[in-house]
Every structure is written in C-alpha cells, then in structure tokens.
Amino acid sequence: MSTSEIRVQDLHKSFGDNEVLKGIDLEIAQGEVVCVIGPSGSGKSTLLRCVNLLEEPTGGRVFVGGTEVTDPDVDIDAVRRRIGMVFQQFNLFPHLSVTGNLTLPQRRVLGRSKDDAARIAAENLARVGLAEKADAYPGSLSGGQQQRVAIARALAMGPDVMLFDEPTSALDPELVGDVLAVMRMLADEGMTMMVVTHEMSFAREVADRVVFMDGGVIVEEGAPAQVIGRPAHERTRHFLSRLLDPAMADVEEGSGEGSGEGESSH
Numbered sequence: 001m002s003t004s005e006i007r008v009q010d011l012h013k014s015f016g017d018n019e020v021l022k023g024i025d026l027e028i029a030q031g032e033v034v035c036v037i038g039p040s041g042s043g044k045s046t047l048l049r050c051v052n053l054l055e056e057p058t059g060g061r062v063f064v065g066g067t068e069v070t071d072p073d074v075d076i077d078a079v080r081r082r083i084g085m086v087f088q089q090f091n092l093f094p095h096l097s098v099t100g101n102l103t104l105p106q107r108r109v110l111g112r113s114k115d116d117a118a119r120i121a122a123e124n125l126a127r128v129g130l131a132e133k134a135d136a137y138p139g140s141l142s143g144g145q146q147q148r149v150a151i152a153r154a155l156a157m158g159p160d161v162m163l164f165d166e167p168t169s170a171l172d173p174e175l176v177g178d179v180l181a182v183m184r185m186l187a188d189e190g191m192t193m194m195v196v197t198h199e200m201s202f203a204r205e206v207a208d209r210v211v212f213m214d215g216g217v218i219v220e221e222g223a224p225a226q227v228i229g230r231p232a233h234e235r236t237r238h239f240l241s242r243l244l245d246p247a248m249a250d251v252e253e254g255s256g257e258g259s260g261e262g263e264s265s266h
C-alpha cells in the first residue's frame, strides 16, 4: 500500500538540554503494523507521544493521515480523534462501569447520543471478548481484562491509527496472551498500528516491520526476520541478547521510564 498513514520527518525532541529524539524519520503505510523496540530510555514513548502531540516536538514534522500534526494551526483535537492510544497503565475510571468507561469519551469528545455510545461500546467489548463484562467495574477485572477494556475504549472512538506503548508490560505473564491476541486481530483487520513492545514473538509474527531505536535514533529497521533474526548492528544484537537473558531483562524492565504514562487521570 502506498498511502502513508503516519509520516515522521527529522523529528527532534529535547527536554531541557537532554536531546531525546535526534532526528527520526519514519513512515507507516495504511494497514501496516510497525513494532518499535529498544532499550529503556531510548525515546520510544517520546516518539509515540510526539505522533499525537502529547509531547511537542522541538524540531521536524509529523503527519497523520495527510494532516500535519506539527502545523501550529492544526486542529489537534480533530487529529487526536483519529488516533487511538493504549498505554502500559490502563487509566480506566474506577468509579465507572466498563460500559461507562467506553461511553464517556464517545459522548464527551464525539458528542454521540447515549444510545449510540452504548451500542458502539457493546460492539467493541464483544470485539475484545468481554461482552459479559459490560456492567463490571474495573477493580473486579484482571489486568489483562482491564487492558482489553482500554483497547475497546480506544476502538469505540473509531480511530484510523492505533498507538500502543508497552501494552503488556504491566501484566502478569499469563495475562499477556489475551491482550496480544486482540492486537493480532486488529492487525489482521487492517488497522494501522505502531506498537512499542518487548514481546519479540509478537513482533516477529505480527509486525510488517520492526524498528530498533537506541539513544534517540533509529539504528535499524526492516522485516522482523531481518531485524530480530539477523540484526545488522551490534547495538541491536546486544539489546536482543539482553532481552533473552532473563537476569538482564529484569534490569531492562526495572529501570524507570521518565515520561509518565498517559495524559488522563488514574
């Protein structure tokens, strides 16, 4: 497919004098699934957050569906409506039922009627396999179920693009599979997806392309079998070997992320 759904050109982002993104160029075609991998602190979350302007780039341009997000005159709310975002933390409202969590943003942001919002909520809960949890409260659900609710909440907004920032990193291992299965289904349905993940088997099987970032730059990108299977760069090999070594992987997961996940309240 030739249409670029996401286009990032020479993207730079600094926090004070810490340059976190040092010139990122990336295009994601409509229907393409791109997995972004790389060590903690390499700028993956910042890249994702620059795509929907949760962070304001300090240089370069970002386009989503042909609209320049970095245009000072852009209607950013209109752009964000087309972008679904799923974080490591699910950010569900604990005092609202699952249905309430799905209908609230539809009504507030899209102005849908109560009936329409409820119908679309039910459709998307069914999509993620949680139709029977419509009236449950988040606190009664497993982490994996809560994350699937968060995905359904994003889908209910009818996005053209879905961004995932380590969606399974906070989950107990036995709950990861159900979330990845939902993401795989979305990929099969042709959703354009940008996924930051440490799940290499998911990246291998589902991604059209894998991007390896380190130190604020894209070190290499290509087909999963190439980047994960036969990495061209020493930094990629080093990262992958650490991921496969559980002792070192703990170090990887444990080093805190500076960005704070999500813009909404907990």
Ligand SMILES: Nc1ncnc2c1ncn2[C@@H]1O[C@H](COP(=O)(O)OP(=O)(O)O)[C@@H](O)[C@H]1O
Pocket: 015, 020, 038, 039, 040, 041, 042, 043, 044, 045, 046, 047, 257, 258, 259, 260
């Ligand atoms: N809001 C922020 N303020 C200051 N520094 C930040 C902020 N967000 C991220 N950083 C810094 O940017 C770097 C990259 O962070 P991040 O994009 O979260 O990396 P990754 O997602 O790859 O772990 C880190 O050094 C982090 O501390």
Ligand SMILES: [Mg+2]
Pocket: 044, 045, 046, 165, 166, 257
């Ligand atoms: Mg991150």
